[in-house]
Amino acid sequence: MIITIDGPTATGKSTIAKKLASSIGYIFYDTGAMYRMVALEMMRKKVPLEDEELLKTFLRDFECTIKVIRGERKYLIGEEDVTNLIRTEDVSKEASRVSKSPLVREKLVALQRKLAQGVNAVFEGRDMGTVVFPDAALKIFLTASDDIRAKRRLLELQERFPDQTFDFETVKKEMLARDEQDRTRAISPLVKAADAFEIDTSDLSLDEVNFRILECKDLAAQKRKAAK
């Protein structure tokens, strides 16, 4: 069974997907990290998004994996651990840019569908419920106010990169620019699936959001039963 969680940046998708997955014994996949890994490697290898042939060759050879090592999630390109490297503001910006490419999306959507075969999993991202898993058993769309999201993003950056300083207004501006780019792109834009449950996480604790999702899971199961 597949559960999808979509929504804009810093609505708590990853934290909640992780918590939900562990509470019901599912695997959890953060698909934003996959776009981030592609973006990081394209930056390092200077692959221009506009050069289709180069991009195709790059994507054909690109391999990334997600491993859980001693309870910690590690993101690898080849053998290299890029867990922290993919969380910088530069990579965030670049991930939003490269994710507009149909070739990049084709590669990652295929990978995501492959990972979903025969398992119970929670997939979080932007297009999980609309494009990648339109038949998912449960679809959740998370939202939160802009200020709360920017605060969460700032906190994440400060925790991950304690040696650097970050400015709230800049973080907020960049976050909103990325959201706009994700919402308005031609393919797989960030949009709520018609059959998704929307939850505003602004004033909810992690446990409260998890509880609401479990309620939605029961509701979705009842709906499926009634439709049979």
Ligand code: C5P
């Ligand atoms: O979720 P996260 O902020 O890590 O995602 C980084 C970027 O990857 C997003 O801004 C979005 O452009 C892209 N993305 C996407 N589709 C997904 C997940 C992420 O286009 N399923």
